[in-house]
Amino acid sequence: MLHVSNLQAGYDETIILRNVDFEIPEGKIVGLLGRNGVGKTTLMKVLMGLLPMTSGTIQYEGKNFKRERPEHRARAGIAYVPQGREIFSDLSIRENLLLGMEALPKAQRSSTIPEEIFKWFPVLKEMIDRKGGDLSGGQQQQLAIARALVSNPKLLLLDEPMEGIQPSIVQLIQDVLVQIAQEKKIGIILVEHNLDAVLSCADQFYILDRGRMVMSGSCDNINEEDLQSHLAV
Numbered sequence: 380m381l382h383v384s385n386l387q388a389g390y391d392e393t394i395i396l397r398n399v400d401f402e403i404p405e406g407k408i409v410g411l412l413g414r415n416g417v418g419k420t421t422l423m424k425v426l427m428g429l430l431p432m433t434s435g436t437i438q439y440e441g442k443n444f445k446r447e448r449p450e451h452r453a454r455a456g457i458a459y460v461p462q463g464r465e466i467f468s469d470l471s472i473r474e475n476l477l478l479g480m481e482a483l484p485k486a487q488r489s490s491t492i493p494e495e496i497f498k499w500f501p502v503l504k505e506m507i508d509r510k511g512g513d514l515s516g517g518q519q520q521q522l523a524i525a526r527a528l529v530s531n532p533k534l535l536l537l538d539e540p541m542e543g544i545q546p547s548i549v550q551l552i553q554d555v556l557v558q559i560a561q562e563k564k565i566g567i568i569l570v571e572h573n574l575d576a577v578l579s580c581a582d583q584f585y586i587l588d589r590g591r592m593v594m595s596g597s598c599d600n601i602n603e604e605d606l607q608s609h610l611a612v
Contacts, residue, residue, distance in 0.1 A: 380405045380566045381426075381534055386435035388425045395421045397590045399435070403534065406564040408556055410577030410598070412610060413587035419570045420462060422587070423536050426568075427459045428452050439534070453482040456533035460540060462570075464523040468512030472503050472522055475511055479526035487531070496525050499555045517548035524552065528559070535559075538570045553580040574610060586610070 381403040389395040395418045403409050413419050424430040426437065428449040437444040444452065453459075467475050476492050497504035500521040506514070511522060520540055527535060537556075541549045557580050559565050571577050577584055578598050586594040586609045593609055 382438040384436045386432055388432040395590050399592055401585050403566040405566050406560050408560050408567040408581045410581035410584040411570045417587050418590045423538050458527035458530050458532035459536040460523045460527050462538040464519050466511040466519055466522050471508050471510055473507050475526050476529050479529040482530035500525050517544045535565055535567045541576045556580050
C-alpha cells in the first residue's frame with residue numbers, strides 16, 4: 380500500500396529524516412516507535428504533504444506521491460490525526476464529523492453520519508450535539524479518530540493517539556484499530572513512544588532514532604531488550 384524509500388526531510392537547513400525506508404501493508408497496523416524528538420511527527424507531516432521532502436520516494440498504491448498537496452492526499456484516501464487532536468472545539472460532535480466528510484469526493488458526501496462510526500465509538504452518538512471543547516480528553520480523541528474515519532480512508536496516520544488518556548479508553552481505541560484494520564483493510568501507522576500500547580495492537584513495528592530507521596520486525600517475535608536500548612531515555 381505505502382512504500383517509502385530513501386526519504387530525507389527537515390526544516391530549512393536542518394535535516395531531520397535521513398534515508399528512511401519502510402512500508403505499510405494493506406490491513407496491517409504498523410507501530411512507529413522512538414524517543415521524543417527523533418522525527419516521528421516530522422515523518423507523519425511529510426506523508427500527509429504538510430512538509431516537503433528533499434529527496435527519496437513515497438509510493439502510495441503504486442503512484443508517486445512526492446509533490447501532491449495535503450487535500451489531494453486526503454481525497455486519495457490518506458487520513459491524518461495529529462498529536463493534540465485538533466478538533467473544532469466550538470463545533471458539535473455532529474458538525475465535526477460532517478466536516479470530516481469534506482475529504483470525500485462530492486458524489487460520496489452525505490448529511491448522514493455512517494452508523495458504523497457510532498458502533499465503534501458509542502459515546503459520540505450519546506453526545507452528538509455537544510461541543511467538542513466540552514468533551515474529555517478521551518472523548519476528544521475518539522472524535523478525532525472518528526472524524527478521520529468518516530472520510531473512508533485506506534491509510535490512517537495516528538500521531539500519539541494514546542497520550543494522556545485513561546486506560547479504558549486506550550483499550551477501546553486499540554480494539555477499534557484492530558477491528559477496522561481487519562474488517563476495512565485499512566493500513567494504519569501508529570506513532571507512539573509507549574511500547575506496551577504498540578505491542579497490544581500492532582502487527583509490525585519500526586523504531587526511529589536520530590532520523591533513521593534503526594530496527595523493525597514483527598510484534599509477535601521481538602527482543603524487548605533490543606527495543607528498550609533504542610527507546611530508553
